[in-house]
Amino acid sequence: MVNPSEIAQKAASYAEASQSDNTRKAYASDWLVFTDWCRVQQVEALPASPATVTAWIIDTAGKVAVTTQRRRISAIQDMHKQAGHHLDLSGGAFRKVWAGVRRTHGRPPVKKAAFLTPALRNAVNALPDSLTGIRDRALLLVGFAGAMRRTELAAVEVSPRDGANWIEEGADGLTVHLARSKGDQEGAGQRIGIPFGSNPSTCPVRAYRAWLQAAGITEGPAFRSINRHGTLGGDALCDHSVALVIKRAIVAGEIANGAAKSEAAATARRFAGHSLRSGLATSAAVHEVAGHLIQRQLRHKKYETTSGYIQDAELLRKNAAGMVGL
Structure with missing residues (x-):
């Protein structure tokens, strides 16, 4: 009854x-x-x-x-x-x-800057070879290549578990399995392919494997907290920490390029957790990657959402005013 x-x-x-x-x-x-x-x-x-x-x-x-x-x-x-x-x-x-x-x-929303490929390359190359630096390098490159939201990146694990996001290693690269995400509220599941990079220093697959080896992680959260003494914790990073990693990397990259600390900090304030995702989309559009491939990597249901990133990338590169002989 x-x-x-x-x-x-x-x-x-x-x-x-x-x-x-x-x-x-x-x-x-x-x-x-x-x-x-x-x-x-x-x-x-x-x-x-x-x-x-x-x-x-x-x-x-x-x-x-x-x-x-x-x-x-x-x-x-x-x-x-x-x-x-x-x-x-x-x-x-x-x-x-x-x-x-x-x-x-009414005012237009203030957009955070996209973390484009050149800036990302500068940032990851400027990170130290400490445990924190190895983790941050892997997090940035995996998050960028996978066009991942910061909540997805913070929650990803290294092995399958019911209801969890996890990363599968394969011969051709990484496959990120998302059990649930912002664009998949009903839990149908999504997959993201992350191939090897052409440059070893910025390859997301190599960076991820180097991080797991350095940290000795075989199960549980992939990206974990590290205290000021360099001791690895067992808890996953929170999504707010992902944004802090991005800002810290921006500062490192700017200083490596000769910027003063105050200038680097001011630049970093323009970036946020979404900067990795928008950075992949915009960088792909700059390199004239087909729109449907960008849409697939970002997992957008509607192409109109993807087209906004493409329009930003083409604002000056494909502009009527630049094609009339001025």
Whole structure:
């Protein structure tokens, strides 16, 4: 016989799984911001009236990015839906105010710089031959060649395990098996091929094998923490640490090229965790790799997403103004 309580618990669990962990965390934080505002204004947060949400939009306009406001509106609507309330924001008053806020305060997103092949080559060649340097070299080259997101890179393991991302070594290179990723929320699984590089010093396969040998890793997380004494830990790096590795490598490469520390640090601030992924896409486009091959390596479902990277790479190289004899 079906247990109603058990069914209800399972239903709640599946409903929660319909959103990614990052989305749930962001929505929870956004909802807290809104409820705090409502408490100060002494108005009801749940259920909130369209007038309350409109007033909140007006009060926060220009104080936070429009993209943040958009996400917070979604969070407010999602919380109402979960609580069984219908928050109707289709009325003219809200729509006109929201359109005016977007028009007045909308700004293009600030893109982090792509970690292009020349900069990557400088960076990995400038890394020391310490355990940390060997790890960072492998992480950067595998992450770049695989166009991997920082969350994917941080979570990858060296051997298969149910529900885990892992790297398989083969005669022709590496195969990264992704059990789940941002572009595969339902866990169908994806594979990324990483071939040998033509230059031994920047070959991702050789760098990865050198790291495993130096660290003595045979199972568990591939990229692990190393303390200031050079002692290897057992825990995987967090995705934030991946971004720090990228920035540290940028600084090393810039200094090796003669830049002052302050200049190198300023350059590094332009880069983030996504810079490896965008770097592979843009570098491939610069070298005129076919668009469908770039799309496959990035695992984009829609070519329109890939084309944005290609357009960035071709902004000056394939430009009408440069083809008219000026």
